[in-house]
Amino acid sequence: MTRFDPRDILPDALVERIRHRAPSVDARNVFPEEDLAELREAGYLSVLVPADRGGAGLGLAEACVLQQRLAEAAPATALAVNMHLVWTGVAKMMRDRGLDELRFVQEGAAAGEVFAFGISEAGNDLVLFGSDTVAEPLAGGAYAFTGTKIFTSLAPVWTQLGLHGLDTASPDGPKLVYAFVPRDERVVTRDDWDTLGMRGTQSRTTELHGVVAPADRVVRRVPPGPNPDPIVFGIFSTFELLLASVYTGIARRALDLAVAAAEGRRSKKTGKPLSQDPDIRWHIADMALAYDALPPQLASLAHDVDAQADHGSRWFSLLSGVKHRATGTAKRIVDDAMLVAGGSSYFASNELSRLYRDVLAGAFHPSDPESAHATVAAAWLGPLEQ
Template sequence: MPLDPEAVLPDTLLEEIRSRAVGYDERNEFPHEDFDALVAVDYLKAFVPQAEGGLGAGLADVVRLQRRLAAAAPATALAVNMHLVWTGVAKVFADRGDASLDFVLREAAAGEVFAFGISEAGNDFVLFDANTVAEPTHDGGYLLTGTKIFTSLAPVWTRLGTFGKDASGDEPCLVYGFVDRDAPGWRHVEDWDTLGMRASQSYSTVLEGAVLRPERVIRRIPVGPSPDLLIFAIFACFETLLAAVYTGIAERGLELAVAAAHRRKSARNGGRPYAQDPDIRWQVAEMGLAVDAILPQLGTVAADVDALVDRGPRWFPALSGLKHRATETARAVLDGAMRVGGGAAYFRGSELERLYRDAAAGVYHPSDPESAHASVAAALLGPLED
C-alpha cells in the first residue's frame, strides 16, 4: 500500500520545520534541527525495506513525501534529496534483481548519510564524462583528484557518492563509488553563499587524492552515453526527486497566492478582497492550471519506475523533460504568486520572497533547459547530422 505522507510528516512536524526555514536562510546555515527531526522519524530510511527498519517506500511514495517537505522548507528538502537519490538508486537496483548496491540500503538503515558528489564546473557531459582524475592503486582502488560542486549535505554526510575518469588504459572508463568521510585526501570549501536554497549548504568538495577503496567501487563504465543500469537509476531518481521538490515549491506558492488574494483588500472595489478581482482571479487560475499539469506527469513517471516499465530510450527525454517542466513551473508560479502577494511579498523574510529565490535554483540542476530540449528533439526528430 502507498505510504501516507501525513503519517510520515505530520502537520505539527512540518510547521516546526517551516518556522525554522526563515532563520536558516538568513543565517546561511545548515538546518541541523530539521535534519535531526527527519532522522528521528526514519525519513532518511524511506527506501530501506521495512524488514530492515525502513519505511519500505517506492519512488512514487518518496515523491509525495518530498513535495510535502519542500512546501515547508525547500532547502531542507533539496539537501535530503541527495541522500534519497543514492538510496533510491539502490532501490532501483534491488527491484531489478541487482544486489550490488544493497549495501547502500543496509548502511542507510544503520544511519549513514549519502551525499551526491557528481557535478563539476564546466562539465556539461554530467554523467557521461568527468574532469576528475581516477588514478588506479595497486589494490584495485583509486585516488580521486578534482573538484565537485554543489555537494549538498556537506556538514553531515558520511558517504560521498562520486566518480572520476580512469585514463590509464587503452579505453578510458568512468569509475563510480563511495568515499568515506574519514578517508584522507578531500576537503570542503565553505563557499555556499547563494541567492536561494541557502540552507542546503552545498559546498564545493576538493578531492586531492581522495581514497576510493576497492570494495567501495560500484561501477566502471565506458566514457559516453551508456545503457548501464547505474546511469538509468541515477537519472530516474535524481530528475524525479528534483521535480518533486520544485513541485512542492509550486504547490506552496499557489497556496500562499490564494491566501493573499483573500486577505488583501482593494480600495477601488469598495474594500472587497482581491479574490473578487477578475485580473487576480485569472492570475491565480493560471498558477492552478500549471500545477495541475505537472502533477500527473510527476506521478506517472515515478510510478513507472516503481513498476519496472520499459520505456527504452524514451526514458531519458521523459526524465529530463519532467525536471525541466517542474522547475519552470515552480518559477512561473512563484512569479505569479509574488504579483498576487503585493508589495509585502517583496520584503526580506516573507515566505513568498524566500520561495521565489529558492525556485530560481531550478535552472542550475541537470538536466539544464538546453539538455532537456536537445534530448526531446533527438527523440522526436532524430539525431543532428554531422
C-alpha cells in the first residue's frame, strides 16, 4: 500500500502561499478567494470524492491530516473549507454504506461546486435534532425553505447550501427534511461577519425566503429528535472529526512558534537562549505532551468511520469528546505559546495574536462543552431520570 503523503495534495509551496495571505485576509475581514481558487485547482474540494467520480478517493482519516496541515497555515481558510468537506464526507460515508442519495454532491464537488453547511440556527440547541426553519412540501416532492441560518461559512462563494428544516404539514409529519438549495434571489446573505477571529470564514447569516429544493435534491426525511439515521451519524461524525482537525492544526502551529521563540530569544541574565531555561523547557514540554495526544485520537476515530467500525451507543460520546479535547487543548497550547513568546505576541501583527483570536471560536462549535459533557455522562451513567 502506498503511504499517504499530504504534501502530494498540499505541497509546501502552496501551504506557504496560503500562510502568507492569512494576515491580510484577517486584517481586511474578507473571504480568502485566492486560497479557494488554488485549493480548487489542486483538487482539494474533491479529496473525499471517490476516484470513479472524479475525486482523489481519500478516506476521512487522510482528510483529517490534510485539514491539520491547512489549519497550520491559515485556520480560517481551513475552517471555511471544512464545511464543504463535511458534505463530501457525508456523501462518502453514505455511499460506503450502500446509500447513494448524495451522488450529486460528489459529482458537483469534482466539477468545482462549493457546498455550504446550513444547519445552525440562533437559539436552536437541538441542532441536528430539530429546526426552526419551515420546510413546506410542494408538488412533486420539492420543498420550500423559510428561516434564518447562522454561521454559514463560505457565505460569499457557495453554490449549493445543504440545510435542514421542519415539515409539519405532511400527513406523516413532523419530519426533519435534509436538502440542498441553490443560490438565487430567495436567499439573502447578510454582510454581518465582524468577529474577533476566524474572520476569513465569512460565516454570515443567511435568510431563506421560500427557496426551493427540487425533489432530486431532497435527500432525507427523518423524525425530529435523536435517531440513528445515516445522515445524522454522517454529519455528526465528519463534522466533529474535521473540526477537531482544524484546531489540532492550530495547536501544532502554536507549538512550533513557541519552539522558534524559545530558540530565538536570549536571557539577559545568562546569555543563553530561552530554550535552555528550565521553566521555558517545562512549558514547551507540557504543550507537546498535550498536543501529541490529539493526532492519534483523530486518526483512530476517523479510521473507524472509514472502516465502518461498530462503537454502538458510544459513537456520539467518542466524537463529541475528541472535538471537546481538541478545541480545549488547542486553546491552552496557544495561551502557553504566547507566554513563551513574550510581549511581542500581544501585538496584532504577530501570528500568535491571530491564533489566539482564532482558537477562541472552538468553544462555540457543536458539540459545545455543555453538550459534550452531557453526552459523555449519558454514555457512562445512563440518561437522566425523568
